[in-house]
Amino acid sequence: MITIENLTKRHGSRTVLHDLSLVARPGRVTGFVGPNGAGKSSTLRCLLGLDRIDGGTALLGGRPYRELRHPLRTVGAVLDGAGAHPSSTGRAHLRWVAAGSGIAQRRVDEVLELVDLAGAAERRVRTYSLGMGQRLGLAAALLGDPQILILDEPVNGLDPAGIRWIRTLMRERARAGGTVLVSSHVLSELAEVADDITIISQGRVRASGTLAEVAQGHSDLEEAFFALTSPGAGL
Numbered sequence: 001m002i003t004i005e006n007l008t009k010r011h012g013s014r015t016v017l018h019d020l021s022l023v024a025r026p027g028r029v030t031g032f033v034g035p036n037g038a039g040k041s042s043t044l045r046c047l048l049g050l051d052r053i054d055g056g057t058a059l060l061g062g063r064p065y066r067e068l069r070h071p072l073r074t075v076g077a078v079l080d081g082a083g084a085h086p087s088s089t090g091r092a093h094l095r096w097v098a099a100g101s102g103i104a105q106r107r108v109d110e111v112l113e114l115v116d117l118a119g120a121a122e123r124r125v126r127t128y129s130l131g132m133g134q135r136l137g138l139a140a141a142l143l144g145d146p147q148i149l150i151l152d153e154p155v156n157g158l159d160p161a162g163i164r165w166i167r168t169l170m171r172e173r174a175r176a177g178g179t180v181l182v183s184s185h186v187l188s189e190l191a192e193v194a195d196d197i198t199i200i201s202q203g204r205v206r207a208s209g210t211l212a213e214v215a216q217g218h219s220d221l222e223e224a225f226f227a228l229t230s231p232g233a234g235l
């Protein structure tokens, strides 16, 4: 479970997140959507202990990231691509991440299979396509078989087969009882996969609920998104 309450984040004198609250529940895929610059990455960075929080709380399974006893076994996150050194092979990268977190090396081959990258495990990461890089990032996130999975814009740049594959993986993790939080700047992109949605713009929550609840009163999802995120909406 992810519980964010009244999260506030400032960069200098500028407040980029205003009292933002969000819940992502086990067994469900939660979509986190907003236009470019709305504050999605900032929220996820605060949640993952990468940025300091100026107010409120952001908890993973009831604890802030920094207090997790086994971070990789609790939460897996893909924020920007593979995060691997280009001259490393896919397998060497995963072995390095596993070793740093006390995860058995045999798990490396399991996750390579899981993300369909076993055949390219000995290739250098610099030769990977965008989609392969995304898969490698996911493999690292899944090393600890975490209950919580966080993906920032995972379908950016993927082809239709890659998009379908990643959607299936998200649904499977949720079906197995996991908590999945996925961000996008396109609401309709999440319609296929998300059970619940939180929409933000300018650092504030504009709507939150099931997909049907968020779309209610609007002719379609796209119209709902623009109505809820246009400058001045809900102010």
Ligand SMILES: Nc1ncnc2c1ncn2[C@@H]1O[C@H](COP(=O)(O)OP(=O)(O)OP(=O)(O)O)[C@@H](O)[C@H]1O
Binding pocket: 011, 016, 034, 035, 036, 037, 038, 039, 040, 041, 042, 043, 185
């Ligand atoms: N390190 C930083 N210093 C100053 N401002 C920042 C910093 N990081 C983010 N911001 C600002 O915070 C706001 C939210 O940015 P953020 O990257 O969280 O949005 P986003 O919803 O993830 O957008 P995108 O879809 O474009 O990635 C933006 O106005 C951005 O310029």
